[in-house]
Amino acid sequence: MGATDRFQGDPGSSAVAPSDPGGLLDVLNVAAVLLNAEGRIDLWSPQAEILFGYSAEEALGKYAGHLLIDKEHLDTVLALFSQVMDDGESWAGVFPVRRKDGSTRVVEFRNMRLQDDQREYWALGLATDRTTLRRVERNLALSAQLVSQAPIGLAMLDTDLRYISVNPAEERMNGVPAAEHVGRHVREVLPLIDAAFEGAMREVLATGTPIVDQYTVGRTPADPDHDHAWSISFYRLESSDGRVLGVATSSVDVTDRHRAVEEQRRTALTLQRSLLPHPPAQRPGLEVAFRYRPAQATIEIGGDWFDVIPLAGDKTALVVGDVMGSGVTAAATMGQLRTATRTLADLDLPPARVLHHLDHITDGLDTIATCVYAVFDPRTERCDLSVAGHLPPVLLRPDGRRELLDLPTGAPLGGCGISFESTSVDFERGDQLVLYTDGLVETRDQPIDARLNALLDVLDDPHRSLDATCDLLLHTLRHSGERDDVALLIARAGPGPAGRGEGQGQSGRPRTAAR
Structure with missing residues (x-):
């Protein structure tokens, strides 16, 4: 470790470490000059050479007053020097200094008397450029005020x-x-x-x-x-x-805003849950399980809904939908659409006609929604479906085959005026239909096709209970902190009317294989 290395120590620490350039002393570039009792320069620091322009060889041994001070200020400076040397009281102040190049620089000085072991007196002068010092002082004061206020x-x-x-x-x-x-x-x-x-x-x-x-x-x-x-x-x-x-x-x-948003979230969640159906009564030839999970983000409670609607002739309508937006408005709109869907379902219309009417209703609500509407008839073991801009349902067969149903996607509900189509599929004993909203599968970092394939991968056991399948889907596909809510509905066909043959429809036709 060289003798010229600089050191810095932390309070209470016995260790030393080299300091780095760029500190306050480097910014101020403080010059040190030592004078003997006669006023001759005995020591001259490198910073003094920078500040005054004279090299050590040019300055050492010279009278400081004659070297650095103009004649008009010389008497004043000599009087101050005598005061410091006679009384031993330090002096601080500002006066102009003549540099080697003939220019004048206003310098901030600190002068003090020193005594050596021979009881001789010396004068130590510390100096820095006044403009630089004032700038640093101003910046420090401004920083301190900004921080404190x-x-x-x-x-x-x-x-x-x-x-x-x-x-x-x-x-x-x-x-x-x-x-x-x-x-x-x-x-x-x-x-x-x-x-x-x-x-x-x-x-x-x-x-x-x-x-x-x-x-x-x-x-x-x-x-x-x-x-x-x-x-x-x-x-x-x-x-x-x-x-x-x-x-x-x-x-x-932001506590006030946080609490207001939390209150809004609780209100939207309470409203939404009050509008969602209670566990539906057991439907003929059908077993049903469902889940609703609100968004885990603070204000993203949305308009996802599901429903299980009894129809005439032992038929059952299965509905899952998603209103665009979030908060109380989305939840209220969801409630209106759910009520309208139940009213239309009582008319026993084909799924495509139900969506057609919902499209006009949604246009009047000035919103957009997606929906899948399915009607299961246990007597014919058929399921008729229609989709309005919604993700495809999954059909899971008892032998483990599963597919995303290839249905005409249609347009979202909201006044687009595009017609909808109904598709009929076999839905016999042991078959499962999985309806869901996009919050189950969509993420920001994976394409939707990959996520839909992941959904199919989870549906690997057709004999698992429906409740267990719901929980497994949510646990596997839904990540913590998701900013979208989820509605999930799974229906499994049970025994049909008495007298029907295993694996055949009412007319004895073979069941349709999953694509």
């Missing part, structure tokens, strides 16, 4: 995620005095905060990529009995030479 919480943490400083707004948010932040790990100060808070800071430290407006929920010592919410941004702190110093956070308290 900012209405958002600001904090700086080191690379071990221990607090270095917090501003008053952060202090109030956390309910912990600023002095009790400093030196403590974030988990010590905020033990009830979401774990994602610490994870985000570690990610920013590792990558250097800022994270902006991360929604964080948790509790603080300021209010340990209630959840609060913040929009927090994280960015890495680096020195001028790129050395990682830590991470900074800026926090905006």
Whole structure:
């Protein structure tokens, strides 16, 4: 380790380490000049050469006053020098200095008397450019005011995620005095905060990529009995030479908005659940299971619905639909469409005609919705289906064969005026029909074809109970934090009317194979 290496030590630490350039002393470029009792220059720092323009060889041994001061100011400077040397009181002030090139520079001085082991006096002068010093002072004052008066919480943490400083707004948010932040790990100060808070800071430290407006929920010592919410941004702190110093956070308290959104979510969810059917009575020749799962994101409760509607002649209508949008409006629109669907179902219309009428009704509601409407007749062991812009149902046979039904997709409900088509398929004992909304299969990072294939892969056991199949589909396909709700309805054909042959329809025809 060379003798010219610079060192810096942390308080309470016995270790030393080289400092890096770019610190405050480097910015100020403080010059040091040592004068003997006669005013001659005895020591001349490299910074003095930069500030005044004279090399050490040119300056050493010269009278400082004659070298650096114009005649008009010389008497004043000599009087100040005598005062410092006689009284031993330091002097600080500003006066113009003549540089080697003849120009004048206003310099901020600090002068003090020193005494050596021979009891002789010396004068130490520390000097820096006044303009530079004022700029640094102004920037520091402005930074301090911005930090202290900012209405958002600001904090700086080191690379071990221990607090270095917090501003008053952060202090109030956390309910912990600023002095009790400093030196403590974030988990010590905020033990009830979401774990994602610490994870985000570690990610920013590792990558250097800022994270902006991360929604964080948790509790603080300021209010340990209630959840609060913040929009927090994280960015890495680096020195001028790129050395990682830590991470900074800026926090905006959005608790009021969070609570309002949560209340809206509860209202929409309550409304939606009140509009969805209760477990339907057992239908002739049909076993049914269903699930509804709300969006796990805060405000994304939507308009997904399902229904099981008794019809004349032991028939049953099976419906799954999805209203575009979210919140109370979508839930209310869903309720209107469900009511309209039940009213139309009582007319015993073909599925395509039901969707035709729903299309006109949806146009009047100024919204868009998708829907699949199916009618099962246990007497004929047939199922008639029609689709309005909805994902295809799955048909699962007792021998394990399964397929996405190739049905005319149609257009979403909402006044497009496009006609719908009905398709009839065999639906005999043991056959299952799986109806679902897009929240079950759609993701942001996978194509829909891959997700539909994943749906078919899960349906690998036709003898599994319908409730178990519903739970397995949700567990396997639906990821945590999904921003869309899910409606899922599975129907399995049971025994038909007495006297029918196994594996044959009422007319004795062979059943249609799955495609």
